[in-house]
Amino acid sequence: MSEPLTHTAHRWVAQSLEAGELAIDATAGNGQDTAFLARQVGACGMVLAIDCQQSAISRTQERLDTQELRPRVVLVTGDHADLLTLTPQHWHGRVGAVMFNLGYLPGGDRARVTLPATTCRGLTAASALLRPGGVLSVLAYRGHQGGPDEAAAVEDWMARAQRYGAVEWSVHHSGNPSGPVLHCLRVTESTPTATTLMTTIQEESRWPS
Numbered sequence: 001m002s003e004p005l006t007h008t009a010h011r012w013v014a015q016s017l018e019a020g021e022l023a024i025d026a027t028a029g030n031g032q033d034t035a036f037l038a039r040q041v042g043a044c045g046m047v048l049a050i051d052c053q054q055s056a057i058s059r060t061q062e063r064l065d066t067q068e069l070r071p072r073v074v075l076v077t078g079d080h081a082d083l084l085t086l087t088p089q090h091w092h093g094r095v096g097a098v099m100f101n102l103g104y105l106p107g108g109d110r111a112r113v114t115l116p117a118t119t120c121r122g123l124t125a126a127s128a129l130l131r132p133g134g135v136l137s138v139l140a141y142r143g144h145q146g147g148p149d150e151a152a153a154v155e156d157w158m159a160r161a162q163r164y165g166a167v168e169w170s171v172h173h174s175g176n177p178s179g180p181v182l183h184c185l186r187v188t189e190s191t192p193t194a195t196t197l198m199t200t201i202q203e204e205s206r207w208p209s
């Protein structure tokens, strides 16, 4: 049986993210990715975990408390479309990894699902926050209403980012046409300012803000 793509994402991020680094979980949810990032950056690193639902932030906090990882994580209730303003200025251009795990909170309010426009704004912000060699993982689900459109928007965003240059992009499929898709992007050079990048990608984008 093939490996779950959540594991593939962790394995891939772990190849680049080092102890002492900064990392961001843009969709904290139940906190599994946040806990992974917190273990990966170690006691000297720091993770910013964002979710638009307070219930998700509470679940993430509980998981971190149980695993004694809480001191390494800043928890924020907010929209990842605002990632640039939610991230401390001195983190900009220094973040080792950003993870997006799209869709809805398992066992939570399915109406609070990630959406193409806000996801793509978050991706653009994330790419501008990464250090050279930093990585962005995006797990998109196609099995729920709106999922295929969002997965297509993410693929479109990735293709545009690749055309813009200075990134490497790989895609992992689950093998099922309605199954999840994992996108892995590595910044190979320092990205231009967030504003320049956002303008360039959004000018071409099907998903304007």
Ligand SMILES: C[S@@+](CC[C@H](N)C(=O)[O-])C[C@H]1O[C@@H](n2cnc3c(N)ncnc32)[C@H](O)[C@@H]1O
Binding pocket: 026, 027, 028, 029, 030, 031, 032, 033, 034, 050, 051, 052, 053, 056, 078, 079, 080, 081, 101, 102, 103, 104, 105, 106, 112, 113, 114, 115, 118, 119
């Ligand atoms: C599939 S879950 C994330 C799973 C999580 N990474 C984990 O390890 O358990 C998706 C999460 O995205 C959150 N979300 C939806 N739209 C959002 C937005 N615009 N900004 C931030 N979080 C959002 C949902 O509340 C939900 O908790």
